[in-house]
Amino acid sequence: MEFKQTLSTLLKTLQSDSQFSNQIVHWQTIPSREAVFSEIPLDLDSRLKEALNRRGINQLYSHQNEAYEFAKKGQHFVAVTPTASGKTLCYNLPVLQKILEDENSRALYLFPTKALAQDQKSEMNELISEMGVNINSYTYDGDTSPAIRQKVRKAGHIVITNPDMLHSAILPHHTKWVSLFENLKYIVIDELHIYRGIFGSHVSNVIRRLKRICRFYGSNPQFICTSATIANPKELAETLTGTNMRLINKSGAPVSKKHFIFYNPPIVNKPLNIRRSATLEVRRLAGHFLKNKIQTIVFARSRVRVEIILTYLHELVRNELVKKSIRGYRGGYLPKQRREIEQGLRNGEILGVVSTNALELGVDIGSLQVCIMTGYPGTIASAWQQAGRAGRRNGEAVILMVASSSPLDQYIIQNPQYFFEQNPETAIINPDNLVVLVDHLKCAAFELPFKQGDTFDGVELEDILQFLAEERVLHFNDDTYHWMNDSFPAHNISLRSASQENVIIIDQSDRGNVKVIGEMDRFSAMTLLHDEAIYLHQGVQFQVEKLDWEEKKAFVREVDVDYFTDANLAVQLKVLEEDMLKEKNGSQIGFGDVTVQAMATIFKKIKFDTHENIGSGPIYLPEEELHTTSSWVSLGEEIVSKYTEKRMEEALVGAAHVLQHVSPLKVMCDPSDLHVISQVKAIHNNKPTIFMYDRYPGGVGLSKRLYENMHEVIEESISLLTNCPCHTGCPSCIGAEAFSESVKQDTYHLLQHLKDEVYVINQ
Structure with missing residues (x-):
């Protein structure tokens, strides 16, 4: 061998x-680190103690014990410890203890992915079988068979699901889940740091709906959250759940x-x-x-x-x-x-x-x-x-x-x-984004009518409810707003993407056995599933024969080619309203509402191994329009006069390229959630301007945070540019491949001017 x-x-x-x-x-x-232990709590049920002993657990890590104590006192808390530090016991112990004390108690576990939910179910069931007691723990997701679903609703002590299922399958049908909602003691939210930006803003509203239904059935559950390391776990947990939280951030686990x-x-x-x-x-x-x-x-x-x-x-x-x-x-x-x-x-x-x-x-x-x-x-x-x-x-x-x-x-x-x-990034959510809020108010009105004067977990609603009544979405009668549509709204609202529908991918390699092999959100589909795109699935190449944009279907066929495809998006932006504006010496920093028009234009064929461009073609898809929020920084005449128009244009493109890569660092978002573009003459003020906008209807607060920290963002961009070893600009700094020799220097000077101007404006 x-x-x-x-x-x-x-x-x-x-x-x-x-x-x-x-x-x-x-x-x-x-280096490795020794564990810090605590004794197993004296009041822990003997069956649970024995089950832990059989699994080789004779002591708890210090953070697990702290979590148990907070839970026992009825306090909401968030535990932030590294991966593989035994966070699972932070919620499993109090939940199992409560069910052993009162067999009618129920708990709801929320995980961001099905994979994680399946994994946690296995862990929970192993512990339950060690105890030898009759506690029912079930996953409830898209893969749960109809035969088991009824059993979960009636007899599930612990229901493990994801926010999407809670939003579209549990809350709209709460009357089938009476035993869960009447007896709900704990809501566990794992991997809290995932709930940021667009997704987190949606999930926060799903939690508002959940709390509203719990109140209707007379329960007041306790929140237990766990998270990876972020700068603001307590703030994020409180914004997400609308409750005051205790923080556990000292891990006792070995490393x-x-x-x-x-x-x-x-x-x-x-x-x-x-x-x-x-x-x-x-x-x-x-x-x-x-x-x-x-x-x-x-x-x-x-x-x-x-x-x-x-x-x-x-x-x-x-x-x-x-x-x-x-x-x-x-x-x-x-x-x-x-x-x-x-x-x-x-x-x-x-x-x-x-x-x-x-x-x-x-x-x-x-x-x-x-x-x-x-x-x-x-x-x-x-x-x-x-x-x-x-x-x-x-x-x-x-x-x-x-x-x-x-x-x-x-x-x-x-x-x-x-x-x-560095401190890890700050996770930002905006539950009160109007687009998101209105979507979830429709769902909430379908679930339970709103009375005049009701709030949505503290948010005043009267204007929005009146608007929805005028639009004939709700019916107002006898001081109450009722849902008045045949269909229920949750089906049309996706928690995870800006688009409302996914594109289904259909493999028709074998005409006698046509099958669905996957799905993709609409914005991604514009650049990955256009006609002639090479779509890869499990290492197999498929060519898109036809993208039916109206029906949201992409028809693909297996091929064997030595290239993959990459597509370009053309973007136009206009300012609709200036919400905040600071100005000095003709330079500005601003924040407000904008409209963005995006269009997939051409795609390139890129050869495997060498990654050279071997061909291109047009993309014929309609323009997508987006109303969102943006921050921007514009240059005054005194600075503009130092550059020719061509050099100004190149320096603006270079600066936008650097900012595109630094900005997501500051607001902890995926680079695709935030876009940066430049205009030599912005339509609203005729000045050379760089825009940073949220790529989501209504915005979720990313560009607003950039507006507040503009000086810092520009400073980091200068640092990135000066640390790049190239002489005249390259894809690793300004993205330039065919610009003039002075462009890196021009970009550097432009960013320095921007930094100085922003500093002066903010004084």
Whole structure:
């Protein structure tokens, strides 16, 4: 048998390989840490104590004990501790104790993904079977069969679900769930940091509806939240649930030794500072670990990237490993396939997995030893979550962050202290976004009528209810607003995307066996499922033969080609209203309502391996319009006069490119939630302007936070630009590939002017 290296010997081999070691920018070893224990509480039910003992738990970690004490006193709390620190017991102990004390007690668990819900159900059921008592714990999601659904409603002590199911299947049918709502003692919200931006704003309103229904049935449940590390967990938990929270943020769990390696691919084009593709480097690095049978997870930012890396890895190890031992995992896969992959990771049949952030959360996926990130995940919290996937059971773990040429990746990789020492980002939600609020008021009115003078968890409603009555959505009669439509509204409201409907992907390779293989939101579909796009699914390439935009269906056929596709969006922006404006010397910073028109224009065909452009074509799709909020910064005449029009245009594009990559760092959002564009002459004030807007109807507060911190954002952008080693501008800083030589310098001076002007304006 061929000798396979262990993780530590393989690391030494790689360190001695100059091809690897020359690209290491930073290597941080996080030492192991001993646990801090507390005694198991004396009042804990003996059956529960014995079950814990049988599982080898004779003491609690200090944070688990603190959680139990808060729960016992009836206090809402949020626990913020690292991955694999035993957060599950923070809520399972108080919930099981309450049910053992009173068998009518009920608990509702909310997890952001089905994978996590399934994993937690297994954990809970193991503990219940150890106790030998009759406590019913069920998952209730889209995969639950109709036969079991009735049993869950009537007899489920613990109902495990996700916000989407709560929103569309439980709350609208609350009359079928009377035993749950009458006896609901605990609402558990896991992975709290996921509920930010658009998704969090929706979920906060779902919680408002849930609390309203609980009050109707006479219950007043206690909230228990758990989260990965973010800067404002208490604030986020309080905004999300509308309740005052206690904070637990000191972990008593032990920490295994971790090697965190920042890896920057070699430069292949020195003048433009273009580096070798992160995807190709990840393929090579993952290959080293997989060939040595070291269980590895690779994270990629997009569905397309997942499928490309999966294709590469299958090719790389085809002579040494069976194809099924390396799998892809992402949203859009069907449930049976996802369960099978999770099981394969736990029992070791699957050696490698390439995933989007779908596996970033706390799913127990076995003894992974290596985590490789294809680029920076977008937030410090996400990066630590992904890193936490490795070393959960084994002593030592390796985390490799492989940078792309993007400015954000290069900023993080060149500034490791920012990553390791910086406070994590602030998570922002805006439950009172009018578009979101009105959507959920419709749902709430369907569930229970509103009386005149009612509030929605403290929000005054009279104007909105009157408007909905005038629009004949509600009927006002005898001081009460009633729902007056045949259909119920929750079906048409998606919690996770700006669009209301997903596009269904239909595989028609075999005309006799046409089947649905996945789905995608509308905004993504514009650039990923247009006619002739190459769509990748489980490492298999499909060509989109027809995108039926009206019917929301994409018809695909399996093909074997050596390229993938990438598409461009053209954007126009107009200011509708200035809500806040500060001005001095002709320069402005502002915030207000804008309208954005986006249109997919052309797509490019990009060759595998070399990543060269081998062709392009037009996209024929209608324009999408978006009303949202934006912050902006405009330059006064004195500064404008220092540049020719051409140089001003290039410097504005360069500055917008840098800001696009720094802004999401400040507001903890996905880069796709926030867009930055420049205009040489903004329509509303005729000044050179850079706009930063929320890519969601009505906005969710991201651009408002940028308006408040504009000086800081520009300062970080200057830092990114000055730390880039290129001379005249490159894709890693200003995004320039064919600009004039002075553009980097012009961009730097422009950002300096902006910083000075914003400082003066704010004084």
